[in-house]
Amino acid sequence: MPHPSSSYDDVSFFPEVDPIIFKGPGSDDPLSYQYYDKGRTVLGRRMEDHLRMAVCYWHTFCWDGFDIFGAGTFSRAWHQPTDLVEAADQKMAAAFEFFEKLGLPYYCFHDVDITPPSPNPDDLARNLVRAADHLAGYQERSGKKLLWGTANLFSHPRYAAGGLTNPDPEVVACALRQVRDCLNATHQLGGANYVLWGGREGYDTLLNTDLRREREHLGRFLSLVVEHKHKIGFKGKILIEPKPHEPMYHQYDFDTATIYGLLKQFDLCGEVHVNIEPNHATLSGHSFAHEIATAVSLDMMGSIDINCGNAQNGWDTDQFNLDVRDITLALVELLPSGGLDTGGFNFDAKVRRQSSHPTDLFYGHIGGVDALARALLSAEKIIEAGVLESFKADRYSGWSQDLGAKLLHEAADLDHLADHASANGVNGSHHSGRQEYLEAFVNRNLV
Ligand code: XUL
Ligand code: CO
Numbered sequence: 001m002p003h004p005s006s007s008y009d010d011v012s013f014f015p016e017v018d019p020i021i022f023k024g025p026g027s028d029d030p031l032s033y034q035y036y037d038k039g040r041t042v043l044g045r046r047m048e049d050h051l052r053m054a055v056c057y058w059h060t061f062c063w064d065g066f067d068i069f070g071a072g073t074f075s076r077a078w079h080q081p082t083d084l085v086e087a088a089d090q091k092m093a094a095a096f097e098f099f100e101k102l103g104l105p106y107y108c109f110h111d112v113d114i115t116p117p118s119p120n121p122d123d124l125a126r127n128l129v130r131a132a133d134h135l136a137g138y139q140e141r142s143g144k145k146l147l148w149g150t151a152n153l154f155s156h157p158r159y160a161a162g163g164l165t166n167p168d169p170e171v172v173a174c175a176l177r178q179v180r181d182c183l184n185a186t187h188q189l190g191g192a193n194y195v196l197w198g199g200r201e202g203y204d205t206l207l208n209t210d211l212r213r214e215r216e217h218l219g220r221f222l223s224l225v226v227e228h229k230h231k232i233g234f235k236g237k238i239l240i241e242p243k244p245h246e247p248m249y250h251q252y253d254f255d256t257a258t259i260y261g262l263l264k265q266f267d268l269c270g271e272v273h274v275n276i277e278p279n280h281a282t283l284s285g286h287s288f289a290h291e292i293a294t295a296v297s298l299d300m301m302g303s304i305d306i307n308c309g310n311a312q313n314g315w316d317t318d319q320f321n322l323d324v325r326d327i328t329l330a331l332v333e334l335l336p337s338g339g340l341d342t343g344g345f346n347f348d349a350k351v352r353r354q355s356s357h358p359t360d361l362f363y364g365h366i367g368g369v370d371a372l373a374r375a376l377l378s379a380e381k382i383i384e385a386g387v388l389e390s391f392k393a394d395r396y397s398g399w400s401q402d403l404g405a406k407l408l409h410e411a412a413d414l415d416h417l418a419d420h421a422s423a424n425g426v427n428g429s430h431h432s433g434r435q436e437y438l439e440a441f442v443n444r445n446l447v
Pocket of ligand 1: 277
């Protein structure tokens with residue numbers, strides 16, 4: 001059966017904006033790209049294929065600008081219909097007009113972003129089937145692709161104590177049904193990955209929480225998700241998105257290293273990867289580059305939700321990341337390992353509440369896209385110069401000589417190795433780590 005067509009082909013939600021094209025660094029048109037030249041080759045790969053950028057549904061099309069102190073400020077045209085199915089359909093039409101005008105290849109959604117509000121799980125399941133059918137039609141007509149889908153296991157009051165780690169098995173079963181249905185929909189739409197963000201998979205107080213049990217439940221249910229992925233033949237990656245807190249005080253998916261521990265415990269290494277978000281990295285006391293380097297070193301790299309927090313308060317403010325240096329440092333860790341595979345850069349970022357005009361959505365994304373493109377060009381210069389690589393090779397050169405090989409040899413025990421120091425005295429000396437030289441080198445290469 002052909003997928004449904006759109007009834008909004010003649011309606012424009014962004015009439016003031018023409019398709020955004022590359023005009024180069026000399027351009028003073030704020031509705032153009034100065035650095036994102038998608039066909040340009042960088043380190044042997046097209047820019048578009050390196051970055052695999054995506055627009056997210058939730059911040060851009062669902063949020064109406066409300067915060068805990070006040071009502072929405074945005075008055076989006078697609079939020080106006082009182083008929084909720086009509087509103088969801090208009091939102092989808094607006095989203096695809098935006099995707100097409102922005103010119104990025106991918107998008108991402110939660111199940112509840114693409115469906116009208118669904119009073120109960122049966123409604124959600126039915127609405128999801130209809131939404132996926134409509135999305136398939138839009139994808140076919142626009143050529144846009146799904147980077148990942150995810151089930152929202154944190155908004156409904158039933159999930160106040162978590163989804164997969166809820167103390168009530170009825171709630172867990174409901175969460176599992178939602179994950180199953182959303183993974184199926186993601187598969188049907190050719191999604192490149194499927195994301196599980198912990199949401200409320202954590203706790204606020206140990207006084208009411210059995211931590212051992214909840215972690216074990218999380219491991220078991222993750223295994224079921226992986227099993228289902230193989231059963232339906234989904235080829236994308238299952239990704240967990242680390243975040244230390246917010247909404248819960250403590251989360252089981254605190255950071256990349258913590259997730260590695262979970263995967264090791266439940267024998268899921270190689271089956272589950274991470275979706276790293278800079279704002280979550282800083283919330284956990286790490287840098288964006290640290291999280292990337294950790295994921296690369298543990299073979300867990302999946303995808304990236306690009307954004308940043310506010311440097312002053314550290315909250316998860318989900319701002320567009322314009323910090324070229326910060327992104328460059330992360331790319332310098334990522335690219336030598338081969339870069340992104342099924343992953344991409346998803347703009348999990350929102351315009352500020354006072355940026356209420358629909359065109360502000362374009363300014364936000366264009367700034368974010370160009371920052372990524374500049375960082376990619378900067379990382380290319382840094383990597384090609386080979387300075388960091390040769391500095392590190394030199395710094396660790398002792399490990400390819402006799403003593404290094406001896407220390408790492410499986411058969412050597414502690415007594416045997418300590419004897420070396422007793423026999424030879426301390427021959428090692430301090431060498432400068434040259435941090436300031438290296439930092440200045442990075443800055444000199446920023447595009
Ligand atoms: C929350 C967050 C989510 C996930 C998807 O901080 O980043 O938007 O990316 O559920
Ligand atoms: Co995110």
